[in-house]
Amino acid sequence: MPSGVNPFESLQEQIDDAAVHLDVDDGLIERLKNPERILETNLTFERDDGSLETVRAYRSQFNGDRGPYKGGIRYHPQVDRSEVKALSGWMVYKCATVGIPYGGGKGGIAIDPAEYSEEELERLTRTFAVELRPLIGEDRDIPAPDVNTGQREMNWIKDTYETLEGTTEPGVITGKDIDSGGSAGRVEATGRSTVIAAREAFDYLGGDLADATVAVQGYGNAGWITAKLAAEHGATIVAVSDSSGGIYAEDGLDPVAAKEHKRATGSVVGFEGAEQEITNDELLTLDVDLLVPAALENAVDAELAQEVSADVISEAANGPLTPDADDVLADRDVVVVPDILANAGGVTVSYFEWVQNRQRFYWTEEKVNEELERVITQAFDDLIEAYEEGDLPNMRTAAYVVAIGRVVDAYDQSGTWP
Numbered sequence: 001m002p003s004g005v006n007p008f009e010s011l012q013e014q015i016d017d018a019a020v021h022l023d024v025d026d027g028l029i030e031r032l033k034n035p036e037r038i039l040e041t042n043l044t045f046e047r048d049d050g051s052l053e054t055v056r057a058y059r060s061q062f063n064g065d066r067g068p069y070k071g072g073i074r075y076h077p078q079v080d081r082s083e084v085k086a087l088s089g090w091m092v093y094k095c096a097t098v099g100i101p102y103g104g105g106k107g108g109i110a111i112d113p114a115e116y117s118e119e120e121l122e123r124l125t126r127t128f129a130v131e132l133r134p135l136i137g138e139d140r141d142i143p144a145p146d147v148n149t150g151q152r153e154m155n156w157i158k159d160t161y162e163t164l165e166g167t168t169e170p171g172v173i174t175g176k177d178i179d180s181g182g183s184a185g186r187v188e189a190t191g192r193s194t195v196i197a198a199r200e201a202f203d204y205l206g207g208d209l210a211d212a213t214v215a216v217q218g219y220g221n222a223g224w225i226t227a228k229l230a231a232e233h234g235a236t237i238v239a240v241s242d243s244s245g246g247i248y249a250e251d252g253l254d255p256v257a258a259k260e261h262k263r264a265t266g267s268v269v270g271f272e273g274a275e276q277e278i279t280n281d282e283l284l285t286l287d288v289d290l291l292v293p294a295a296l297e298n299a300v301d302a303e304l305a306q307e308v309s310a311d312v313i314s315e316a317a318n319g320p321l322t323p324d325a326d327d328v329l330a331d332r333d334v335v336v337v338p339d340i341l342a343n344a345g346g347v348t349v350s351y352f353e354w355v356q357n358r359q360r361f362y363w364t365e366e367k368v369n370e371e372l373e374r375v376i377t378q379a380f381d382d383l384i385e386a387y388e389e390g391d392l393p394n395m396r397t398a399a400y401v402v403a404i405g406r407v408v409d410a411y412d413q414s415g416t417w418p
Contacts, residue, residue, distance in 0.1 A: 006195035014307050021401050022404060032408075038059070048120055063092045066407060067103055070104060071107070073108055074106075075109050079109060083108070090318050091321060098347075099378070138354065174354055181357050194316040197380060205311075211289070215310070216237065222319055222343065224255060225312075226292050236251070240253060240400070245267070291315055293315055300321045310334060311334065313334060335395065
């Protein structure tokens with residue numbers, strides 16, 4: 001990841017770029033560029049050997065004008081105040097882009113979970129849930145999984161909250177196991193929306209995803225599901241990577257077999273179906289039709305963007321391109337489907353899960369996927385309409401124009417009080 005790039009400053013620059021095309025008061029734009037509140041806390045928990053350890057944790061509630069705060073919890077050494085502010089802001093505009101009634105939040109713990117046992121992670125997660133308890137609730141703030149967290153951690157948070165509150169409230173968190181109130185289709189949702197968005201982009205450009213060569217940087221949940229679903233559409237997955245490196249095969253890789261290899265060994269590197277090993281930067285600059293950055297933010301800066309050879313980028317990660325990289329890619333006519341649309345499947349199906357939890361009535365996976373298809377395709381159409389009518393520089397600016405307009409409308413309709 002390029003050094004010296006502050007993700008929160010990148011978010012603010014993206015908002016400023018869109019604000020130029022909107023008739024919105026400067027003071028309101030300033031409100032929309034900064035979080036409403038941030039929890040910053042130290043978590044002390046017991047290790048398996050009986051010793052105590054203290055780690056840093058955060059929860060940012062960025063904006064609630066359109067509904068309860070919504071956003072994931074990640075466990076990663078890079079988690080810090082600036083990152084959670086940026087991620088919670090991106091969540092505001094992601095929810096607004098796809099038209100679901102949420103604001104934006106984000107949280108995390110600054111650890112490498114690989115260094116802890118399952119028992120230690122449970123104690124740490126429950127300790128964090130205690131700190132989150134006054135802030136969260138199905139009408140206040142609804143966390144979800146993110147990098148290095150999943151159904152297991154969400155189940156622990158739900159149980160801790162419900163135990164302390166003496167209630168049953170499955171809608172307090174999403175991304176849970178099915179038997180704990182989770183939704184069918186949630187695990188694949190982020191990868192599915194990334195593929196739907198890419199498919200719509202190829203259709204808009206007069207192409208076909210089925211004919212595309214694809215490279216996926218980051219082979220966690222979002223990345224590998226994107227690869228699997230793109231292959232099911234007929235695309236050829238020529239390269240995938242994780243933090244250890246990447247693999248390439250000109251005639252295509254089996255994305256499922258590559259994932260099984262990663263599950264068994266900890267990395268895609270060494271997969272027998274690959275022709276050669278490559279670096280992450282080499283993957284990002286491969287001559288492919290579709291590039292999917294699915295790792296962390298700021299994967300591509302302006303310098304690397306000069307070397308990108310893909311025709312279309314569909315962002316499965318949050319903030320994988322710096323604003324300067326956006327400018328370079330726009331000048332080179334690379335079409336970027338922005339993260340706040342492309343990877344919005346996760347929060348969209350989280351919304352479906354929340355609705356099901358509130359109603360105590362659960363949908364089939366077929367219905368979930370049909371509704372996700374409807375939401376993402378409509379959001380893409382809205383983005384294209386703004387892009388063309390506003391003569392905007394790129395699709396990211398178009399998405400922010402749509403999203404900021406919706407947040408501003410909600411703010412104006414609420415009035416000013418006190």
